[in-house]
Amino acid sequence: MPRLRDVKEQLGSPYLRQHADNPVDxxxxxxxxxxxxxxxxxxxxxxxxxxxxxxxHVMAHExxxxxATATLLNEHFVSIKVDREERPDVDSLYMTATQLxxxxxxWPMSVFLLPDGRPFFTGTYFPPxxxxxxxxxxxxxxxxxxxxxxxxxxxxxxxDELARATVREVAFVDHLVAHEGAxxxxxxxxxxxxxxxxxxDAEGGFGAPQFPHxxxxxxxxxxxxxxxxxxxxxxxxxxxxxxxxHVGGGFARYCVDARWHVPHFEKMLIDQALLARTYAxxxxxxxxxxxxxxxxxxxxxxxxxxxxxAGYAASLDADAGGLEGSHVTWTPAQVAxxxxxxxxxxxxxxxxxxxxxxxxxxxxGRSVPRLGVDEPFTTPDDLRGALDALRDARARRDQPSRDDxxxxxxxxxxxxxxxxxxxxxxxxxxxLLVGLGRTHLAEGIWWRTQHRGAHAxxxxxxxxxxxxxxAFEATADGQWLIGxxxxxxxxxxxxxxxxxxxxxxxxxxxxxxxSSDLATDLLARPKEIFDGAGPSGHATATRALARLAxxxxxxxxxxxxxxxxxxxxxxxxxxxxxxxxxxxxxxFALEGIEIVVPGPRGALAEHVRLSVVPRSVLITGSHSxxxxxxxxxxxxxxxxxxxxxxxxxxxxxxxxxxxxSD
Numbered sequence: 001m002p003r004l005r006d007v008k009e010q011l012g013s014p015y016l017r018q019h020a021d022n023p024v025d026x027x028x029x030x031x032x033x034x035x036x037x038x039x040x041x042x043x044x045x046x047x048x049x050x051x052x053x054x055x056x057h058v059m060a061h062e063x064x065x066x067x068a069t070a071t072l073l074n075e076h077f078v079s080i081k082v083d084r085e086e087r088p089d090v091d092s093l094y095m096t097a098t099q100l101x102x103x104x105x106x107w108p109m110s111v112f113l114l115p116d117g118r119p120f121f122t123g124t125y126f127p128p129x130x131x132x133x134x135x136x137x138x139x140x141x142x143x144x145x146x147x148x149x150x151x152x153x154x155x156x157x158x159x160d161e162l163a164r165a166t167v168r169e170v171a172f173v174d175h176l177v178a179h180e181g182a183x184x185x186x187x188x189x190x191x192x193x194x195x196x197x198x199x200x201d202a203e204g205g206f207g208a209p210q211f212p213h214x215x216x217x218x219x220x221x222x223x224x225x226x227x228x229x230x231x232x233x234x235x236x237x238x239x240x241x242x243x244x245x246h247v248g249g250g251f252a253r254y255c256v257d258a259r260w261h262v263p264h265f266e267k268m269l270i271d272q273a274l275l276a277r278t279y280a281x282x283x284x285x286x287x288x289x290x291x292x293x294x295x296x297x298x299x300x301x302x303x304x305x306x307x308x309x310a311g312y313a314a315s316l317d318a319d320a321g322g323l324e325g326s327h328v329t330w331t332p333a334q335v336a337x338x339x340x341x342x343x344x345x346x347x348x349x350x351x352x353x354x355x356x357x358x359x360x361x362x363x364x365g366r367s368v369p370r371l372g373v374d375e376p377f378t379t380p381d382d383l384r385g386a387l388d389a390l391r392d393a394r395a396r397r398d399q400p401s402r403d404d405x406x407x408x409x410x411x412x413x414x415x416x417x418x419x420x421x422x423x424x425x426x427x428x429x430x431x432l433l434v435g436l437g438r439t440h441l442a443e444g445i446w447w448r449t450q451h452r453g454a455h456a457x458x459x460x461x462x463x464x465x466x467x468x469x470x471a472f473e474a475t476a477d478g479q480w481l482i483g484x485x486x487x488x489x490x491x492x493x494x495x496x497x498x499x500x501x502x503x504x505x506x507x508x509x510x511x512x513x514x515s516s517d518l519a520t521d522l523l524a525r526p527k528e529i530f531d532g533a534g535p536s537g538h539a540t541a542t543r544a545l546a547r548l549a550x551x552x553x554x555x556x557x558x559x560x561x562x563x564x565x566x567x568x569x570x571x572x573x574x575x576x577x578x579x580x581x582x583x584x585x586x587x588f589a590l591e592g593i594e595i596v597v598p599g600p601r602g603a604l605a606e607h608v609r610l611s612v613v614p615r616s617v618l619i620t621g622s623h624s625x626x627x628x629x630x631x632x633x634x635x636x637x638x639x640x641x642x643x644x645x646x647x648x649x650x651x652x653x654x655x656x657x658x659x660x661s662d
Contacts, residue, residue, distance in 0.1 A: 002032050004081060012451025013083040014403045015051040019060065023070035026081040029090060030521060037078040037115035043148050043155075044113040045077040045141075046094060050085050051403035052253075052266035052315040054324060055125045056108040062128040063137045069128070072138055076145035077112070084109075085314055085407060086454050089515035092526045097166040098122035110137075112144055113159075117523045119166065120159035163523065170526035173538070174510055179569035185586045186661070192219050192576035192583055193227060200230050201258070204237035208258040212238055212251065212271065214278040215531055215580045221282055221612075222662035231282055239279070239294045239377060242368040245328060246355055247390050249301030251275050253318075261370060262362050265325040265400075266318040270534050272302050273413035280420040285612045290377045295421050302414060303428065310439040310450035311406035311432055312414055321398030329366035330357050330390075338393035339386060347386040354383060406450045408440050412463035413534070419470040422609075426474055433471060436464065437483075445518065446490060455516040458528065458537035461491045465544040469551065469617075474609075476601060476621030484548050491541060492560065494518060497527075501563045503555035511567045512541055529568055535581030538564060543581075546588035550617045553625050561589040587615035593639045593660060594619060599632025607650050608635070613657055 004011070007028065008020040019026055027033035037044050047064075049056030063069045073079050084091035084107065091109070097119040099105045105124065112121040121144055126137035135143075147155050168175065196216055199206055206213065217234050220227045238244060241260035243252055251271050252263030276298040283291030306313040320327040335357055339345050352358070355369035362368045371377070379387050411432060418429035439450040446456035446464075465487040472480035492500060494516045499508035514528040514537050528537045535543075546561035548554070565572065565586045568579060576583045593616040597605040605620045619626055630636060635647040637656045647653035 003027050012449055012453055013051075013086050013405060014401070015049060015056075015083040015085075016081060018051070019064065019081050022060070022064045023067050023074075024064050024079050025070075025074045026079050029080055029082050029087060033078055033080050034115060034117060040078070042076065042078050042115065043120075043144070044115060044117070045073055045079045046082065046109075046111040046113055046119075047079065048082045048084050048091050048094065048109040048111070049107045050083055050315075051401065052268065052317050053107045054264065054266070054318045055106075057319060059108050059110075059125050059137075063126070066128065069138050069141070072141045072145075076141065076148070078115075083405075085403075085405060086449060088448075088457055088459070089519060089522060089526060092514060092528065093166065093170060093522060093524060094119060094122070096169050096526070097162055098124070100165050100169060101162055114156065118159040118163040120155050120162060122162075167524040170524055173527050173529045173568055173571075176568065176570045179566070179573055183565065183569045183573060183586070183590065185565075185572065185583070185590050188572050188576045188583050189219070189587070192580060193222070193224075195577050196220055197226060197230055200233070203259050204230075204234035205258070205260065208256065209264075210243070210255040210258060210260050211533075212243065212254065212275055214274040215535055215584070216577070217278050217282070219580050219584065221278075221285055223285075224662065228286060231286070235279060235282060235291060235294075238275070239291070240375075241370040242362065244294070245301075246369040246371065247387065247394060248305075248328065249297050250305070251298065262368055263325075263328075264318055265328055267316045268533075269302065269306060269312055269314055269407070269410040269414060272298050272306075273410060273417045274534055276417040277413075277420045280417070281612050284610055292421070293378055295417070296423075296425075299414075299418060299421055299425055299428075306402070308404045308406060311411045311435060314403040314405045314407050314410065316402055317400035320400040325363060325366070325368070327394060327397050327400055329361070329363055329368055330355075331361065331366055332357055332359055334393070335390065338389045342385065342389035342392065344386050344389050347383060350383060351386045351390075354379075406436075406439065408436060408446065408448050408456055408460040409463045409534075411436055412460070412467040415467040416463075416470045419467075419474045422474070429467070430471060430475070433464075433467060433480075433483075455519045457516065458491065458495045458512055458514045458541055459534075461487055461495070462537055462540035462544050465491065465548065466540060469544065469547050472551070472623075473618045473620075476623070478621065478623035481551065481623050484544070485552070488545055488548055488557065491545075495541075496560075501559045503559050506559045506563060507566070509563055511564055512538060529571065529582070530578050531581050535585075536579070538568065539579065539581035539585045543585035543588055546585065546592055547617050550588065550592045550594050551619055551624050551626070558589065561585075565589045588617075591615055591639065592617065593637065594626055595657075596620075596624070596626045596630060596636040596638065597633065598622065598627035598630045602633050603650060604633065604635045604647065604653055607653060608657070611654075611657055613660060614662060616660075 004020040004026040011017050082090050094111045095105045101122045110123045111119050113119050129136040220231050237260050242263050243255050243260050250267045253266045255263045276295040279291045280295035354375050356372050357367040415429040415432045418425035440447050448454045448456050465484050468480045468484035495512045497510040501508040513525040515525045542561050542564040549558035571579050595608050596619045608618050635653045637644045644656050
């Protein structure tokens, strides 16, 4: 694709559209830009960000909207703008280079490349003038342009070295020392939990800035009292303090302080999905109805605020009206005005106390609502009118912009969260999954967004496969199993590296690439092994392939999942926290449990659904070979080909499930 301004109306990314009218002559990522750079013998400036990124907006205002800075870039570089959410493979590749060369990463990411795409200088945000230990962006541009003109050989040598290191690093899993002997996945789970207990701080997080880590909380969801106490500490802190939006609903991306009081205010769909599922499952495991209410309210926020024609939008911005968090924060005077307008002035003192709104505030004299001590999560009946008044007042404020990209992975994770919560959200999930098949699949090819400009990644396909399996477990409808099989085949066809393993040849292949083989515009194909804000694509693929294999009693498919475990076994064993989601997925591949209740859904199947049995699949109906020859309405709990005695009542089944280890 050519320059942004020439295709502005065709762009599916609001982030790219925001930059189309900059004085910087931005190009879209692709062969056109690289060919132009080669023909003009100019290096490339690659800027990567996303619509809800606060510092991306700051650098845009300071530098990319500045005519003088734009003139410098236009004269000396071919500038390319990329939305990291649209092209996570591009982001991953060059973020690896950035972390290798500068020791840290973040967004906006600023990378200078040779015309063939090899990076030679990397960084993140640069101020418009020299500040503290940071060089000003215009001075940096001049220096690198001069180096290209007079020190070309040194620039190319540096690019060669960084490119080699980057290519090796993005295939990190290929260079692991092989794990000796059988993997003790139960031991890895226990080491992970002990490390988490040792590093969890007194506020239920892992240090400022406080990011939610639903995958780590999931790892601690056992019935051990130490683990349960840690889970309670974290889930209570996140749901009761500033990370959660107590007026508008939903979770912010993270908190900038150690006490979870002041969030960075953007809201991402992926966070809502993962946190809602964690709260739902923890609520079921520990019989905490308030946690299930957190999950329900989070999904309600998504349904009300992020619904677009093709699914659910990616994010809401942190800024509104040019001020970060202005739509979320309050002063006592603003609360008083809102209540007065609604005829609720008598509720002022109680309202300020419940949501901890004070004159001092948390952020430049403004308060981020958080629950007072002993306040229940659910708003008491006598304050519902006050809450409605606050919501009405917020609706009259400037609102944050919405990134309306419908990202396949994030929508699939949202569908899975809806199925975990159940009730009214079951149909929300099923309708969404049907819709994604219409909007993101065309002529046999899966796309990352509804605009079909970027191929689906491993994480997209794996998450959608997993969501189809969640739908099958929830409904016993065979269409979801058929869909999961087709998606698993697509995953292997377009992401598997090398020969495909089977039950008879389990050691074939080198795992999975994050990018599709249909995406041919990268310096190298990354392999995503470490968890980030969400589970790695490698982990989600392992989980999905293993679950499908268990449901279908398919030994060859199980060999795929087990191969993904074996190529990363050293990491799982020695550094489980770095691959926490893969530790969990490995349990399905190596210790999976089939709970089979043939025939129509009944009391036993519903009991299993509410019990949150680790590493298990629930098989009902008649579409799995494991239901053949077994009595309808009777539960069979099986592992590694061995089954317990058939359970005909909830009491017997409960005893069998309780005997399964965490």
